[in-house]
Amino acid sequence: MNGTAIENFVCVIFNVSFMNCTWHVGRSATEDTQYFLYWRPPKKEDVTECQDYIKDNYGRHTGCRFQNVAIENNAYFLVNGSSSEKSIQPYEKTMQLYKIEKLTPPLNVTVNCTEASHRCSIWWQPPRTSHVKRKSCFKYEIVIESKADAEKNTKPTSETKAIIEKNSYLYESFSSGKRYSIKIRATDAGFCLVSPNWGEWSTPVEFGTQQFTSTSSYMLFLIPGLAVGLILFLCMTVRAYLKKTSARVPQPRDPFRELSPVDLQTEDMNLLKKQGAEEIMDIEEVMESK
Template identity: 70%
Template sequence: MVIQGGGMNGTAIENFACVIFNVSFMNCTWHAGRTASGDTQYFLYWKTSRKEDFTECQNYIKDNWGRHTGCRFQNVTIENKRAYFLVNGSRSGKNIQSYEKIIVLYKIEKLTPPLNVTVNCTEASHGCEIRWQPPRTSHVKKHNCFKYELVIENKSDPEKNIKTISKTEKSITVNSYIFESFSTEKRYSVKIRATDNGCLVSPSWGEWTAPIEFGKEKLTSTSSYPFFLIPMLAVSLMLFLCTVNSYLSRTSATVPQPRDLFRELSPTDFQVEHKNQLIKHETEEIITIIEEVT
């Protein structure tokens, strides 16, 4: 229900909306009126009973020009309450058109994800039991006030970059589900969210749980190739080094040191060398003579 008070047309706020999240936090936002000037300032007041007095927002959301465009609330209780909102303001000392709205609080709640999600798979039965607890709220205690949506994804194909291969969606009203298409050689993920099941709960779907993975991912030839390649390269390198070492051991030999042809002979060395040459020459002559006599 929306009510606009007196004032210049087009100066009242537009697109007013509120949302309750994380059980007890609430944000309300709005846009400035289409004919409101830049110096227009807005003020929000609210109450949860007609008998109460309006209370002004204590934590405004502001735009780049310092103009109020929303309000943050804490410790909001929902129960069966209606909230009454009033937004008015001023422009250069002049009143602008006011805005009033009544909201049923439970209808604007964004439900938290379901809690304590667990998956228990048994290979013998080829099935998995998925269990969870209802989302947290400040006003609903009965488990049957919620219904749930489950999305189960098969994540076992690495060639598709772990994208969804098959998807199963279920909407159920209990706190457990048996997944019967389970394969021990595949990997899966499941996420869950909740909504109203005929109680004072928001009719909109709540937040998803973080994906919970389960099952076993089978290695393919593509994924296992690097693990086999490294040992094979190491063995090949060792065999090559052993072959080279054996070849060098068989072919290597001691190389004699070359005579230093450039070393100068001392006078004494020269005389000894000359004497040896003479003795050698005389011996050759003796042998030759003996051969001739014979």
């Protein structure tokens, strides 16, 4: 009967390989009407029934959850139903799965600003997909917002760049005294099997103030240099202390050490004195014998 088939059948693929399909109960359907979804994935010959239904308050099926969905070619959907009072009209639809994909946000958004040139270089990676490998398949929308400053009584402003056909952007209105926020989303560049709808926004990345200017790059080199200098200073201090402490401890005389010039002179004087004493004794002995 007319009005018993489902209405507003919508499917969305998200997070690369998950898919949700939802529908509304037919306007003429009774409360005991139950619906069943069957689908034929791309490159498959058999029709498979939904394994994870979404239900309303009456226990009627109003949707289905899918996992591990491959975005390839077209997919066929059939929703039929049963009721004890009426015959339920079937609903059929064929979809190109890439058109219903909700693209994930661009990945690894990175901002590097230089205070002197008032520029910020921004890079990111394309969104994750299961069927698109080329970076050139995407274009991006960028929104850069200057954050509000209560002290300076400034309001937030935004700048939108809707068509960026590469995964980098040079922002040339940077001011080190402001705080900024950037978010990016992706869509089809026009010549690949990518959803024509805009994908999800990336998590806003804040940048600006001193920690994101060229000063930060200088500090990256300054901090390790200070650490090395401190370590060298501590090593020299400890070495000087150990040297001073060791000088106070009397060292045993080494009998085999080399004699210094002073020691040699002292030894020669002792030898001369000894020889002189021996000559006097010899003269006395001669005098006594005569």
